[in-house]
Amino acid sequence: MKKYFSLLFLLPCLQNVNAQITTSLVLNQPSATITEWMNNATVTYVVNVLDTVTRPVLIKAELKSADGAVIATKDLSKAQAFNLARGVRVFFAKDVLPLEITQFSGSYKAILMKTGKLPAGTYQLSVQLVNFQNFAPITAEQTKIFNLVAPQLPYLIVPVQGATLQARKAETAIIFRWTPLLPKTAEMPFYRLQVFEVLSYQQPLQALRGNQPLLDITLKGQTQYNWRPQMSFTVDSIPKRFIWTIQTLNGNQQPFIQTASNGESRSEPFLFFIGKDPIVAPGR
Amino acid sequence: MQKIKPILVFTCFFLGFTCAAQDSTKKKIPIKIGGVLGITYEGYGLNMKPAGSGIYSPRRPWNQVRFMFAPTFTIGKNFSLPTNFNFATKATNFAGPYAGIKDQSIGQFITNPSNNFAINPTYKWAELQLGTQYLKYSDLSTGDIGIFGAGFDLKPNTYRIKFFTGISQQGIDYVATPLPGVTGAYQRTHWMFQLGKEREGKYSLAFNFSKGTDKKSSVKSPPLTVTPQEGFTASMVADVYFKRGWFIKSEAAQSYFTRDGLQPLSPKLNNSFKPFIDGRTSTGKDWAANGSIGKRSKKLDLSYTTKYIGAGFQTTGYPYLQPDRWDNTINTRFIAWKDKINVVASVGGRVNNVSNTSLQSNQFIANLNWFTQFSDRFSTNITYNNFGFTAASGTNPYGIKNISNDLGLTTTYTWSNTKQLNLLTFSYNLSKYDERDVSTGVQTSNNTHTFLLSYIPTFFTKELLPDFSVMYFHNTLPSVKNTLLTFSSSISSPAFKKKMMLRGQVQYTLGKLNTFTSNKNMIASANMDYKLAKKLTWNVFLSTNYFKYGDELAPPVSLDGANYLESTYRTGLQYKF
Numbered sequence: 001m002k003k004y005f006s007l008l009f010l011l012p013c014l015q016n017v018n019a020q021i022t023t024s025l026v027l028n029q030p031s032a033t034i035t036e037w038m039n040n041a042t043v044t045y046v047v048n049v050l051d052t053v054t055r056p057v058l059i060k061a062e063l064k065s066a067d068g069a070v071i072a073t074k075d076l077s078k079a080q081a082f083n084l085a086r087g088v089r090v091f092f093a094k095d096v097l098p099l100e101i102t103q104f105s106g107s108y109k110a111i112l113m114k115t116g117k118l119p120a121g122t123y124q125l126s127v128q129l130v131n132f133q134n135f136a137p138i139t140a141e142q143t144k145i146f147n148l149v150a151p152q153l154p155y156l157i158v159p160v161q162g163a164t165l166q167a168r169k170a171e172t173a174i175i176f177r178w179t180p181l182l183p184k185t186a187e188m189p190f191y192r193l194q195v196f197e198v199l200s201y202q203q204p205l206q207a208l209r210g211n212q213p214l215l216d217i218t219l220k221g222q223t224q225y226n227w228r229p230q231m232s233f234t235v236d237s238i239p240k241r242f243i244w245t246i247q248t249l250n251g252n253q254q255p256f257i258q259t260a261s262n263g264e265s266r267s268e269p270f271l272f273f274i275g276k277d278p279i280v281a282p283g284r
Numbered sequence: 285m286q287k288i289k290p291i292l293v294f295t296c297f298f299l300g301f302t303c304a305a306q307d308s309t310k311k312k313i314p315i316k317i318g319g320v321l322g323i324t325y326e327g328y329g330l331n332m333k334p335a336g337s338g339i340y341s342p343r344r345p346w347n348q349v350r351f352m353f354a355p356t357f358t359i360g361k362n363f364s365l366p367t368n369f370n371f372a373t374k375a376t377n378f379a380g381p382y383a384g385i386k387d388q389s390i391g392q393f394i395t396n397p398s399n400n401f402a403i404n405p406t407y408k409w410a411e412l413q414l415g416t417q418y419l420k421y422s423d424l425s426t427g428d429i430g431i432f433g434a435g436f437d438l439k440p441n442t443y444r445i446k447f448f449t450g451i452s453q454q455g456i457d458y459v460a461t462p463l464p465g466v467t468g469a470y471q472r473t474h475w476m477f478q479l480g481k482e483r484e485g486k487y488s489l490a491f492n493f494s495k496g497t498d499k500k501s502s503v504k505s506p507p508l509t510v511t512p513q514e515g516f517t518a519s520m521v522a523d524v525y526f527k528r529g530w531f532i533k534s535e536a537a538q539s540y541f542t543r544d545g546l547q548p549l550s551p552k553l554n555n556s557f558k559p560f561i562d563g564r565t566s567t568g569k570d571w572a573a574n575g576s577i578g579k580r581s582k583k584l585d586l587s588y589t590t591k592y593i594g595a596g597f598q599t600t601g602y603p604y605l606q607p608d609r610w611d612n613t614i615n616t617r618f619i620a621w622k623d624k625i626n627v628v629a630s631v632g633g634r635v636n637n638v639s640n641t642s643l644q645s646n647q648f649i650a651n652l653n654w655f656t657q658f659s660d661r662f663s664t665n666i667t668y669n670n671f672g673f674t675a676a677s678g679t680n681p682y683g684i685k686n687i688s689n690d691l692g693l694t695t696t697y698t699w700s701n702t703k704q705l706n707l708l709t710f711s712y713n714l715s716k717y718d719e720r721d722v723s724t725g726v727q728t729s730n731n732t733h734t735f736l737l738s739y740i741p742t743f744f745t746k747e748l749l750p751d752f753s754v755m756y757f758h759n760t761l762p763s764v765k766n767t768l769l770t771f772s773s774s775i776s777s778p779a780f781k782k783k784m785m786l787r788g789q790v791q792y793t794l795g796k797l798n799t800f801t802s803n804k805n806m807i808a809s810a811n812m813d814y815k816l817a818k819k820l821t822w823n824v825f826l827s828t829n830y831f832k833y834g835d836e837l838a839p840p841v842s843l844d845g846a847n848y849l850e851s852t853y854r855t856g857l858q859y860k861f
């Protein structure tokens with residue numbers, strides 16, 4: 001009987017507080033690599049307190065799949081309490097869904113531990129202010145539905161790894177091809193094609209990281225480029241080796257994937273050689 | 285710099301000790317020196333008309349001086365001291381951690397990938413590794429980046445004990461302006477260790493451990509797009525070689541990789557591997573493996589190779605390794621028809637995104653190189669490469685489908701008389717690239733036909749060696765038609781009692797893009813190698829490249845007929861010990 005009495009007492013209180021606090025949740029292109037949310041304004045939770053009461057609150061957050069199954073829950077017993085006073089306060093992902101106190105469910109936890117990414121698909125993020133002692137709701141739950149994609153950098157196609165090109169042909173044109181960024185994104189990526197000469201005493205990666213590229217061109221969307229080297233390969237007595245790679249950039253010309261391996265969004269480079277033409281006469 | 289100082293001091297001390305040890309001996313110990321010493325200057329010039337139009341970007345530093353000092357001192361039977369000092373005076377980094385850097389500190393100069401400072405004193409089976417080293421322990425642990433530091437490589441009997449620690453990059457502050465700025469990087473330290481047993485040609489068993497850590501406090505102005513990382517990798521390599529050329533090679537590796545060291549520790553995720561790495565919320569652990577089985581013989585090689593890289597597998601020793609893939613290939617090489625046929629071929633596939641964190645894609649890869657020597661006079665070479673890439677449609681109406689096909693045929697015919705040998709070569713290439721639009725399903729074909737005809741006469745009584753070639757390149761896309769016609773001729777001849785070797789080449793290319801007026805390109809190059817002394821060679825290389833556009837850059841009208849002149853000049857002295 002006491003329980004019902006308490007509930008009857010709490011209900012008008014909740015409505016009253018609700019009226020005094022308004023919240024809004026904004027998601028800005030969440031990445032599948034969930035730790036990237038922590039470094040920018042991927043999640044913005046705005047709280048506007050209208051009254052003059054200062055109250056400690058917790059931010060409750062849940063990540064759900066498209067069908068509503070909970071896949072990650074914030075451990076409220078370890079969550080940081082915030083003192084809300086009159087005015088507007090903005091919270092970000094590190095406040096809303098700190099990963100160190102978020103419990104992921106079975107298969108999601110396993111894949112997150114391996115890849116640091118959530119599987120591609122549709123998700124829901126629900127956020128709500130709750131009482132810091134009994135976790136009773138203070139505001140209505142805000143839910144946003146969003147899609148996740150886990151882009152895969154292009155793979156180089158031709159010239160293939162270790163290929164030897166005929167000098168005479170290569171002097172006129174060399175064709176470069178690579179696979180597109182996967183999956184196709186609404187925003188067309190930029191591909192920066194770079195070709196570096198590997199000097200005779202250099203390691204291939206030494207040249208890539210140390211030399212000025214002979215070709216450095218940024219292309220929007222296209223996955224083939226015909227390069228006219230405008231060089232003489234047959235006359236120079238120094239054998240020619242080149243290393244090439246693709247850097248995938250977003251619309252702001254910044255690396256598309258910043259937390260994977262090299263952080264530069266550069267695809268695994270290929271080495272190719274300019275050989276003596278098979279047409280070389282004996283004794284030359 | 286603090287970590288570099290002890291290495292430099294230790295190096296000086298070690299060398300001093302070595303010299304002192306040699307002085308104190310009474311017996312005369314033979315000292316041999318081999319290797320190379322050289323200096324090269326490269327000059328570059330670019331003039332554009334209209335000036336400042338930016339129609340072409342410089343592709344070399346205006347001036348660059350490179351030094352190379354790579355002698356190997358051998359003292360007695362058992363001691364050798366290989367050194368490898370090569371460095372450039374100007375930083376020219378465009379990719380990697382040093383991208384954009386102009387003014388370097390001494391520490392940055394020493395660890396700049398452009399430069400190499402290495403000494404590897406070796407006594408019998410013990411090698412001390414000092415300075416910049418490119419150490420490949422295995423395919424999945426560490427291997428392709430240069431690290432400045434100190435370590436050793438011991439090979440007593442069949443045992444293998446290796447250790448190395450050092451810095452692959454210094455802390456570099458982020459700089460926004462002037463554009464393009466400096467990306468910046470955190471200082472990265474590494475250590476690596478290998479314990480193994482090996483009998484060459486019989487077996488190899490090794491355990492590898494490698495770690496790389498970015499130091500967060502190494503920069504005053506942190507990079508905007510780079511996060512501090514930390515990675516630990518452990519791997520096991522097992523190779524066995526049997527009789528009659530059969531072999532099995534394998535490696536399995538486990539990595540722990542923190543993508544963002546600024547994220548908090550995460551005991552809940554159970555992704556720590558103490559004492560080597562403390563797991564953070566951005567730490568992933570995954571595995572990778574590769575293996576091959578096959579047979580090698582004089583006339584036939586046949587092998588099957590597989591390589592799996594887990595989606596979360598990353599190692600600081602291979603920063604450009606692309607994860608989340610599984611490759612399977614069958615490779616062969618055989619010689620047939622009384623050694624007149626030589627074939628190298630491979631066929632296989634790759635599955636990307638095995639973890640299925642987004643759409644899985646499949647690639648089919650096939651390569652063939654078939655050479656046939658029909659007679660002393662006539663030979664052909666056929667090459668074929670196929671690369672098919674497909675991915676499911678996902679949210680798009682159609683899936684990705686990119687198919688690349690390259691077919692090449694080269695035939696060579698020789699004939700001779702009493703005065704000269706003639707060599708005629710004809711080469712044809714068809715390069716086809718089909719790409720499907722994921723929204724409309726429309727397939728576009730990018731086709732390229734290349735024809736090359738070459739003639740090389742070799743005179744029996746003259747030392748002059750000319751050659752002539754003409755090449756036609758025709759590339760079409762639905763809205764683009766690009767044609768290039770190149771005439772090229774080169775000549776080479778010895779001079780000054782064969783002390784000097786001269787080569788020269790002229791290339792002229794006429795290009796036409798769609799209906800624009802033709803562009804023209806003229807390249808003249810010359811090279812001289814002159815033996816000043818028995819061991820001293822002087823090299824000069826000159827090249828000038830003039831390119832004149834048609835009206836493809838216009839409007840504005842001022843760019844109609846725009847042109848540029850690019851010159852490259854290189855001269856160097858090389859002394860071979």
